[in-house]
Amino acid sequence: MKGKYSKPVKTAVKLIWSSFDREEIRRGYALLMQAAQQGDADALAFIARCFMGEEYVWPQAGFKVDDANASKLMQKSAMMGSATGVLCAARSANLTPSVERHMPFASFKEAFEEILGQAERGDAFCCYMVANVYFWGDYLRVEPDCAKQFKDERDYNAWAYPIAKEWYERSFDSGLCAGWGNYCNIRKSGLCDIAQDVFEKYYLMLADISPVI
Incomplete structure (x- = not known):
C-alpha cells in the first residue's frame, strides 16, 4: 500500500510463501491478522489468499478453503487501496464493477x-x-x-x-x-x-x- 509493504506484511509474506513450515506459517498469519486489525489493506489481500486454495497457498499450510470469506476480504482490500488487492481481485474474478468504482485507484x-x-x-x-x-x-x-x-x-x-x-x-x-x-x-x-x-x-x-x- 502506498508504494511498499509494511514491515509486518513483508515478513509475513516471506514466512507464509517461502518457509514451507507450518509453525512459521502460523506466525506469519498472526502478523497479517495484527496488521489487518490496524487497517493494513495489503494484509487483507494476503489473508484472503490463504483461504483461496492450493493455487494460492501451500496445501499443507493448514488453511481451509473459504471462497466467500476470501472474496469479501480481497474486495475490501482493493477498496481500501491495496494494489495487491486489486491485482489479485482481477485474477480471482473479484474485481467487480462495484469494487472498481470504490477503489481509490483511477484504473x-x-x-x-x-x-x-x-x-x-x-x-x-x-x-x-x-x-x-x-x-x-x-x-x-x-x-x-x-x-x-x-x-x-x-x-x-x-x-x-x-x-x-x-x-x-x-x-x-x-x-x-x-x-x-x-x-x-x-x-x-x-x-x-x-x-x-x-x-x-x-x-x-x-x-x-x-x-x-
Missing part, C-alpha cells in the same frame, strides 16, 4: 504500476505478480489497445511469455517458488526459449526450498 493500470515499482525495487512477491499479469493476459487490462496488435491468444503469449519469464526468474532469485508451475508451462509452450542449464539451475534452487517442487 487497473495505476494499481499495476504501483506493484511494478515495488518489483523493480526487488520485492519477490511483486515480481511474481507482475509475471502473472503478463502470463495470464491481465496486461490487456493495463493497456487495452495493446490487444489490437495480436491475432490470437498464441500471438499474445509469444509476446508476453518472455517478459513473464524474466519476472518469474527475479522472484525465484529472491527465494519465492510460487511461479514455478507457470514457468514450466512457458517452457513447454515452445513460445519462449529457456535454456536447459538455466531451467536446471532454478529447479535445483527451488527444489531445495519447496517440498512441492
Whole structure:
C-alpha cells in the first residue's frame, strides 16, 4: 500500500510463501491478522489468499478453503487501496464493477504500476505478480489497445511469455517458488526459449526450498 509493504506484511509474506513450515506459517498469519486489525489493506489481500486454495497457498499450510470469506476480504482490500488487492481481485474474478468504482485507484493500470515499482525495487512477491499479469493476459487490462496488435491468444503469449519469464526468474532469485508451475508451462509452450542449464539451475534452487517442487 502506498508504494511498499509494511514491515509486518513483508515478513509475513516471506514466512507464509517461502518457509514451507507450518509453525512459521502460523506466525506469519498472526502478523497479517495484527496488521489487518490496524487497517493494513495489503494484509487483507494476503489473508484472503490463504483461504483461496492450493493455487494460492501451500496445501499443507493448514488453511481451509473459504471462497466467500476470501472474496469479501480481497474486495475490501482493493477498496481500501491495496494494489495487491486489486491485482489479485482481477485474477480471482473479484474485481467487480462495484469494487472498481470504490477503489481509490483511477484504473487497473495505476494499481499495476504501483506493484511494478515495488518489483523493480526487488520485492519477490511483486515480481511474481507482475509475471502473472503478463502470463495470464491481465496486461490487456493495463493497456487495452495493446490487444489490437495480436491475432490470437498464441500471438499474445509469444509476446508476453518472455517478459513473464524474466519476472518469474527475479522472484525465484529472491527465494519465492510460487511461479514455478507457470514457468514450466512457458517452457513447454515452445513460445519462449529457456535454456536447459538455466531451467536446471532454478529447479535445483527451488527444489531445495519447496517440498512441492
